[in-house]
Amino acid sequence: MSPAQDVHAMAPTQGGLRLRSVGLSGIRKPLVVRRPDREHTLAVTFHVAVDLPSGRKGSDLSRNAEILAEVVDETATRPVGSLEMACSRIASELLARHSYATEASVRASAEYFLRQGVSEEKRSFEDYTLLAEATVSHAPSGGLLLQRAVGAEAVGMTACPCAMETCRELLTREHPQLADPALRDLPMITHNQRNRTRLVFEIAEEAEVEVDRVIAAIEAAQSSPTYAILKRGDEGEVVLRAHRHPKFVEDVLRDLLASLPERFPALPDAVAVRASTVSEESIHKYNVEASHRITLGELRHPTDG
């Protein structure tokens, strides 16, 4: 069948207005990624878009679905190195095949399972979220400009340092023995809760960020990581660890950011990080959260305070 007239390529009915972003959202695809341990099949949610010039009525969205299918299907036989690499490849193809576009952007998120455990023999799959973005645009110089972001979100636990001191004071009134210096370090009751923390690196072309190390950085900054399998003694160990590292969301964020220069020494100063953390407070029906954006250079060479 010969196709009907191309309505998308017609002039828009309303006077020309360039649109920043036109694309698909909520499209799900299975992406095969080769990781150090094994091949992972990620179920990815993609958002893909390009800009639209003022003289064209519509974006040719069926191309977006075709590109996604091609790049993703190919990974079934040739796994890609990372979610972020898939995003970069898709963004480049988008810009190449939408000849009228000046910029193409891809955002992706996917659930990711890692074998973790409170001890070696109690390891099982814990679920995390991977995040990746890629934007390709025509550089003024004539080449292509690629901006990327790669990150992860991990669920762990926080214990409140403020309520801990209040409870110590309350309980010491009832039990004066608690004032004994030998009990000064006794971890006291406080509220603790699920904490979701997200860390995303905005990186230049060559740099690589290993997501397992992003997850490790997040879990080290929470009061404690959490695990699917905890026998009785293990539960105690995790609770104890959390109460020996009581943290506000502010502490989680600062400890996470402060750890990055040492954990990611190879990344250049110009790399920016976006970090956010949410504690689903057990003593409130609402959440508490903190967020920040900063470059590795600013973290390495602080001028503030």
Next chain:
Amino acid sequence: MSPAQDVHAMAPTQGGLRLRSVGLSGIRKPLVVRRPDREHTLAVTFHVAVDLPSGRKGSDLSRNAEILAEVVDETATRPVGSLEMACSRIASELLARHSYATEASVRASAEYFLRQGVSEEKRSFEDYTLLAEATVSHAPSGGLLLQRAVGAEAVGMTACPCAMETCRELLTREHPQLADPALRDLPMITHNQRNRTRLVFEIAEEAEVEVDRVIAAIEAAQSSPTYAILKRGDEGEVVLRAHRHPKFVEDVLRDLLASLPERFPALPDAVAVRASTVSEESIHKYNVEASHRITLGELRHPTDG
């Protein structure tokens, strides 16, 4: 305009099959309810449905939307006594106006705000969920049979009794003073978390269930209620209360059910209750939950154990 042919009333193309339930879901309406304290405007999500006989192609769904609008709009000037009363009225109208139906059902849920506080001067609005259902059918005797359900969900807090004892043992090894009988009752650290508990009464025609008392029963069964406004000392009090009432989800459910005979003495033995509770475990990424259904008669006259 004279309407087109009534496609709904035609015979179905496929050989006749009666369908149990055909209706609308996810329809939102503002319902004005008169409560002891004040008028509440509830934003309600309704599910309304009737059965469909084998000889009719479609249910006349525009009637459902009309009935909802009529009953709900009327409450703007004449508030209804409860969400459940609105459901009963809607169910009766559904059955009356779908002449081919033998049963009509309505399910509703709505957010509900109550002024609560850890103390009188720190009260502010806490949010809960109201739940109501009504089913009207033709009784074999020729009259109408009305079945109703009314309930609520409240978010509170649980503290784990098992990890508390494990931590007591772990910490006593480090701090032998904790073995002192005077410190035997010292509440010890454990994991605590948000808990969502739901209680629904399946009631006969005349009985009334006051939702504020349903919410009070739930909050009394959790380790502690939670509050929006907690100054430093208050935080300590709530944490202490939760750790002095450490509970598994099993305990929350049993304590809740065991409290009902005393809290709802006027309800007949035949009333059944559905109860469920979910703790969003701080030490795991998954939830722990328990559920049960039992009659008040069985709770009042236990034969088991």
Next chain:
Amino acid sequence: MSPAQDVHAMAPTQGGLRLRSVGLSGIRKPLVVRRPDREHTLAVTFHVAVDLPSGRKGSDLSRNAEILAEVVDETATRPVGSLEMACSRIASELLARHSYATEASVRASAEYFLRQGVSEEKRSFEDYTLLAEATVSHAPSGGLLLQRAVGAEAVGMTACPCAMETCRELLTREHPQLADPALRDLPMITHNQRNRTRLVFEIAEEAEVEVDRVIAAIEAAQSSPTYAILKRGDEGEVVLRAHRHPKFVEDVLRDLLASLPERFPALPDAVAVRASTVSEESIHKYNVEASHRITLGELRHPTDG
């Protein structure tokens, strides 16, 4: 470390009440399933629970997480035949390891990708949902009783038959040529929308239900399946197909149920099916839905109408 006292095994504080269901929900695991075409890694959400006798305070929930990990991890090297088989195995293990329980239940759902297309060369991954359940209990005879359920949900499209006839009438007034008998079959404009339809088989021990055939049955009952890749001409074909099969949700449900005897001839009469369908109406902000439950025997030997 020797474990602390087993708080779960203690007597409950409140007078004994047996609880129907205590377990974990929202736990995510990657399950490797061997399918005719290839191995699929399903990201599964599990709900696992057992009952709890009146004399025991708590269920030993860490066993649930261990069993899930064992059964699921094993599939990384030895893929299981289906999601439902994994559920049955998990349910059996739950009952075996909770010695105090009389019934164990598992519910699972997972996203599932199939390569589909409007034509062979336009195939790409479409996403569906798999559903499975298994309940194992002690039979009065002394053996074990296994009840299973297996099903799927597919998103497709419905076009409304009623609005189509109304529009035909409205447009024929403006364009009397439409009354020409040669144009009688011209598909007319109507509202069309996303439709989500779910079909679950409740099956006995030996029977097998192939989920790809469940999905095929659902898509055949909708006005049209939908696809990720549709070039201009393909879009027209899909729209045309949907408008040549205009369907109410009632029609989708009846056509689906009526097709089952022919599509699943090997399943015994005692098998029950639960079917439900939701259309996300384009002309309303709410959804329209229908649901039914019936045995294959009743579908094969209708007595009604």
Next chain:
Amino acid sequence: MSPAQDVHAMAPTQGGLRLRSVGLSGIRKPLVVRRPDREHTLAVTFHVAVDLPSGRKGSDLSRNAEILAEVVDETATRPVGSLEMACSRIASELLARHSYATEASVRASAEYFLRQGVSEEKRSFEDYTLLAEATVSHAPSGGLLLQRAVGAEAVGMTACPCAMETCRELLTREHPQLADPALRDLPMITHNQRNRTRLVFEIAEEAEVEVDRVIAAIEAAQSSPTYAILKRGDEGEVVLRAHRHPKFVEDVLRDLLASLPERFPALPDAVAVRASTVSEESIHKYNVEASHRITLGELRHPTDG
């Protein structure tokens, strides 16, 4: 009780890092707003935050909950003029009571019901979403700088112009009569679906934006608004209207933006608008979307194309 030591005010353990945003999210409150027609009780979700200097360990979050309670509770007896006014008041209080902060921000969203109908006698409540933001910071000049945003989201309907022309061509091959010039304007079948469009104005201190007019602008830009109550003839009218105004998401966005100079003549050129639109494609399982940001000045005096 004298409060325990103020842990929030202590120095942070990690070397000082200023944090951009620390606050509460997901807190729900009932806000009473006086509208031209009547008082509305909005169930609002708030996000409130301030920045945190490098020398302070934690933000005093209980103040945030207190301020929210005070401002919101007051509206029960003295309704506020708009959701946005409540946001501005809360932001000002946040900055005043967090003496260490340099910026306070509030974001709010709420469901909003308006009586609408395809005709006067078929009006009933349709649900929309209101959006508001306020940021208050210390201006370099010494005063306070207030930035505000106000907007809404409305669900309507789009019909695809491209598939319509493809179907016209396909059907004209089968029915050559359709080539008759008298049938040239006959609206043809196409896919149509739910569309969610959002428009937010970023405004300076004095300007006012009436949300009912924002909603009217959005509904005028969609292929058709949608309604809860549609009798048979009405359904035809809405379907016809949508098919006489077939629109891509690109068209919805451009038509919406192009209409703003005439619809909001009093707003200054410096006001920026953020617009986005999502069509839940009936022929795909994914969504199609477009977004843009532009000033009213740029819309009034286009230089592009």
